[in-house]
Amino acid sequence: xxxxxxxxxxxxxxxxxxxxxxxxxxxxxxxxxxxxxxxxxxxxxxxxxxxxxxxxxxxxxxxxxxxxxxxxxxxxxxxxxxxxxxxxxxxxxxxxxxxxxxxxxxxxxxxxxxxxxxxxxxxxxxxxxxxxxxxxxxxxxxxxxxxxxxxxxxxxxxxxxxxxxxxxxxxxxxxxxxxxxxxxxxxxxxxxxxxxxxxxxx
Amino acid sequence: xxxxxxxxxxxxxxxxxxxxxxxxxxxxxxxxxxxxxxxxxxxxxxxxxxxxxxxxxxxxxxxxxxxxxxxxxxxxxxxxxxxxxxxxxxxxxxxxxxxxxxxxxxxxxxxxxxxxxxxxxxxxxxxxxxxxxxxxxxxxxxxxxxxxxxxxxxxxxxxxxxxxxxxxxxxxxxxxxxxxxxxxxxxxxxxxxxxxxxxxxx
Amino acid sequence: xxxxxxxxxxxxxxxxxxxxxxxxxxxxxxxxxxxxxxxxxxxxxxxxxxxxxxxxxxxxxxxxxxxxxxxxxxxxxxxxxxxxxxxxxxxxxxxxxxxxxxxxxxxxxxxxxxxxxxxxxxxxxxxxxxxxxxxxxxxxxxxxxxxxxxxxxxxxxxxxxxxxxxxxxxxxxxxxxxxxxxxxxxxxxxxxxxxxxxxxxx
Amino acid sequence: xxxxxxxxxxxxxxxxxxxxxxxxxxxxxxxxxxxxxxxxxxxxxxxxxxxxxxxxxxxxxxxxxxxxxxxxxxxxxxxxxxxxxxxxxxxxxxxxxxxxxxxxxxxxxxxxxxxxxxxxxxxxxxxxxxxxxxxxxxxxxxxxxxxxxxxxxxxxxxxxxxxxxxxxxxxxxxxxxxxxxxxxxxxxxxxxxxxxxxxxxx
DNA sequence: CATGAATGAGCGTTCATTCAT
DNA sequence: TATGAATGAACGCTCATTCAT
Numbered sequence: 001x002x003x004x005x006x007x008x009x010x011x012x013x014x015x016x017x018x019x020x021x022x023x024x025x026x027x028x029x030x031x032x033x034x035x036x037x038x039x040x041x042x043x044x045x046x047x048x049x050x051x052x053x054x055x056x057x058x059x060x061x062x063x064x065x066x067x068x069x070x071x072x073x074x075x076x077x078x079x080x081x082x083x084x085x086x087x088x089x090x091x092x093x094x095x096x097x098x099x100x101x102x103x104x105x106x107x108x109x110x111x112x113x114x115x116x117x118x119x120x121x122x123x124x125x126x127x128x129x130x131x132x133x134x135x136x137x138x139x140x141x142x143x144x145x146x147x148x149x150x151x152x153x154x155x156x157x158x159x160x161x162x163x164x165x166x167x168x169x170x171x172x173x174x175x176x177x178x179x180x181x182x183x184x185x186x187x188x189x190x191x192x193x194x195x196x197x198x199x200x201x202x
Numbered sequence: 203x204x205x206x207x208x209x210x211x212x213x214x215x216x217x218x219x220x221x222x223x224x225x226x227x228x229x230x231x232x233x234x235x236x237x238x239x240x241x242x243x244x245x246x247x248x249x250x251x252x253x254x255x256x257x258x259x260x261x262x263x264x265x266x267x268x269x270x271x272x273x274x275x276x277x278x279x280x281x282x283x284x285x286x287x288x289x290x291x292x293x294x295x296x297x298x299x300x301x302x303x304x305x306x307x308x309x310x311x312x313x314x315x316x317x318x319x320x321x322x323x324x325x326x327x328x329x330x331x332x333x334x335x336x337x338x339x340x341x342x343x344x345x346x347x348x349x350x351x352x353x354x355x356x357x358x359x360x361x362x363x364x365x366x367x368x369x370x371x372x373x374x375x376x377x378x379x380x381x382x383x384x385x386x387x388x389x390x391x392x393x394x395x396x397x398x399x400x401x402x403x404x
Numbered sequence: 405x406x407x408x409x410x411x412x413x414x415x416x417x418x419x420x421x422x423x424x425x426x427x428x429x430x431x432x433x434x435x436x437x438x439x440x441x442x443x444x445x446x447x448x449x450x451x452x453x454x455x456x457x458x459x460x461x462x463x464x465x466x467x468x469x470x471x472x473x474x475x476x477x478x479x480x481x482x483x484x485x486x487x488x489x490x491x492x493x494x495x496x497x498x499x500x501x502x503x504x505x506x507x508x509x510x511x512x513x514x515x516x517x518x519x520x521x522x523x524x525x526x527x528x529x530x531x532x533x534x535x536x537x538x539x540x541x542x543x544x545x546x547x548x549x550x551x552x553x554x555x556x557x558x559x560x561x562x563x564x565x566x567x568x569x570x571x572x573x574x575x576x577x578x579x580x581x582x583x584x585x586x587x588x589x590x591x592x593x594x595x596x597x598x599x600x601x602x603x604x605x606x
Numbered sequence: 607x608x609x610x611x612x613x614x615x616x617x618x619x620x621x622x623x624x625x626x627x628x629x630x631x632x633x634x635x636x637x638x639x640x641x642x643x644x645x646x647x648x649x650x651x652x653x654x655x656x657x658x659x660x661x662x663x664x665x666x667x668x669x670x671x672x673x674x675x676x677x678x679x680x681x682x683x684x685x686x687x688x689x690x691x692x693x694x695x696x697x698x699x700x701x702x703x704x705x706x707x708x709x710x711x712x713x714x715x716x717x718x719x720x721x722x723x724x725x726x727x728x729x730x731x732x733x734x735x736x737x738x739x740x741x742x743x744x745x746x747x748x749x750x751x752x753x754x755x756x757x758x759x760x761x762x763x764x765x766x767x768x769x770x771x772x773x774x775x776x777x778x779x780x781x782x783x784x785x786x787x788x789x790x791x792x793x794x795x796x797x798x799x800x801x802x803x804x805x806x807x808x
Numbered sequence: 809c810a811t812g813a814a815t816g817a818g819c820g821t822t823c824a825t826t827c828a829t
Numbered sequence: 830t831a832t833g834a835a836t837g838a839a840c841g842c843t844c845a846t847t848c849a850t
Contacts, residue, residue: 043844044845055811055813159380163383163384168369178361184361190394192392246818255835256820256836258836456832466825563787568774568777571777575776589769591798592798592799595798650841659815
């Protein structure tokens with residue numbers, strides 16, 4: 001990665017690169033800022049930390065909501081990619097649980113993000129909802145695979161599983177949950193997801 | 203004997219009835235408003251819906267934060283009372299699960315309230331934190347009883363159990379969770395909390 | 405002259421005593437409160453420190469301005485009484501300077517009071533202006549006496565002398581003027597007021 | 607060399623002209639408004655009279671206090687410059703008195719300004735206090751020069767002289783002092799500051 | 809295309825004053 | 830008559846968004 005990072009570009013030509021760079025830097029900063037302070041964080045702070053003028057932010061994202069949505073889309077897409085990568089893992093039995101753990105750990109301390117997982121679920125009909133759906137479908141695929149592999153009980157369906165995923169990740173995002181507590185919380189959930197009774201283990 | 207039922211009323215003090223009514227109406231409305239819109243809801247809306255002037259709200263609660271805190275305290279206390287009532291239930295085995303279900307159902311649609319459960323856990327050293335602690339302790343008592351009765355696995359400790367309670371209630375508060383999905387989500391968690399068949403988990 | 409001066413007096417029997425007490429306590433407290441914080445001090449604080457309800461303050465003084473005016477009247481009258489007392493002093497030469505010093509010292513730390521001396525001079529046509537005039541006249545009498553006694557230059561007239569009185573008392577009221585500095589400031593003014601050696605000044 | 611006279615303008619920066627104009631108009635208006643109504647005048651009135659939105663005022667001065675401070679600094683600096691200019695006057699004997707008169711005349715009708723002279727003396731550790739100190743020092747220099755020139759008595763020290771300056775300028779600012787009265791008031795003070803004839807009484 | 813100045817609606821809060829008891 | 834609750838206008842300040850350069 002070449003880091004041109006110089007914000008005010010003496011040169012005339014390659015402005016496009018700058019714009020792209022700016023857009024990305026804004027997105028990155030926004031994810032951090034909104035992650036930390038929820039959506040109550042100000043757009044101006046995003047601009048400041050991204051080293052761009054406020055108007056530049058609004059040029060790239062016409063609305064604060066649009067910026068938030070872009071952050072979410074990015075996040076959802078990233079998570080979906082991770083989920084899809086795990087679809088091809090050798091041990092398809094544990095892939096589901098790995099992803100569950102990964103998502104929850106990733107959410108730690110990122111307030112608004114966890115929130116958004118939820119809101120985007122039912123809120124917008126926009127891009128974020130679409131991206132959220134993508135993630136949800138990927139999780140569904142992981143779930144099915146795990147069920148086929150006998151690692152997850154057959155009667156667990158996506159809605160409640162997804163709800164649990166969201167719930168635990170939000171708990172991890174907001175609270176002061178220590179890592180150990182978080183793990184024990186997940187252990188309980190995972191036990192609840194384990195195949196019932198007779199056919200134990202894989 | 204005056205007929206006023208005002209409890210802290212050593213001497214005479216008329217009209218207190220009106221003030222009490224207002225205070226309670228404000229609290230009720232605030233619970234609803236903040237429940238719906240999070241803490242970003244405006245104090246003025248509370249005033250409007252409570253049919254009082256804005257200054258009246260501030261007379262009763264000197265600060266928006268104080269109003270929010272009062273809402274939380276009220277809520278925590280109410281829940282704690284319910285928890286404590288269940289402590290004396292005949293079937294101490296199911297009391298714990300009943301309360302879990304109750305709390306989660308109660309949270310449905312009340313955004314900020316679920317949030318608050320969490321925030322108050324680590325936030326203030328104020329009344330809300332105290333009330334939150336009270337609830338937590340009551341849940342702890344229910345948990346212990348359930349464990350003694352063999353209805354909950356012994357190795358589950360309060361921190362993770364409480365985290366699950368909070369997580370699922372928030373999921374219920376925010377999302378569009380249908381009742382059926384919510385129940386199935388809880389079923390999974392409850393299975394995870396059930397005593398282990400053999401000697402699982404270390 | 406019997407001075408029942410209590411304005412609204414339809415009451416039945418002895419209530420008067422209470423009302424009088426309240427009125428006076430309010431006035432006393434108001435002098436202190438406004439003296440300290442200027443007129444920006446709140447009426448409610450006056451009520452609190454006077455141990456009466458806010459409505460009681462407004463019963464006695466229908467307006468904040470009226471309360472302030474009453475404070476001023478009281479103060480002006482008191483000062484006038486002191487000035488008039490000094491009119492009968494044995495050494496009529498120093499009486500003027502004694503009063504000057506007294507007034508300035510009395511103003512120390514009493515922000516709004518000094519201010520009021522001035523404002524009332526040109527402001528209202530109300531009671532305060534009347535009382536202010538009374539004080540001013542008394543000072544005029546002291547000045548004349550001192551001039552007759554040869555203690556003050558003859559060409560000094562009341563307007564500028566009074567202006568100096570007000571100016572120095574305000575300086576004393578507001579600033580951090582140490583006592584010593586205040587005395588040296590007055591010494592200069594007093595020297596300026598002393599009879600001219602030869603035929604100075606025009 | 608760009609033609610902009612903006613001092614801190616390393617690179618390019620257009621439109622700054624507008625902002626500067628606004629800033630200055632706000633300051634000017636603020637001096638007038640606060641001069642007239644004291645610090646109780648509202649920031650919104652400043653905005654209105656300056657023909658800018660309220661937010662523009664707050665963009666330039668992040669706080670009402672900051673705006674007030676800027677007004678004071680401007681005023682102090684202006685006065686200090688005048689004082690320093692007089693330091694190089696031919697007749698160093700009368701320079702001191704000229705400045706005294708100038709300052710008092712300048713304060714006429716500007717309520718809060720005179721007040722500020724005083725408050726800034728002991729108040730903030732901020733810019734206003736620094737500027738106030740600068741003025742005070744300049745006055746000190748004028749005083750010393752006048753004393754060396756034999757135009758002011760030697761035993762007069764800065765604290766009391768400055769106190770007199772402040773006192774008389776405030777009197778001039780607040781009261782309805784006619785010009786003639788003001789001059790006679792100053793004449794008395796100036797006589798008090800004149801070198802002592804022989805050995806004056808006690 | 810990037811900038812930062814400008815904007816106004818809105819928020820939390822205060823306070824003199826009025827009302828009901 | 831004394832009380833304290835109620836009120837709304839006003840204030841200082843913030844922020845998403847628009848405008849001019």
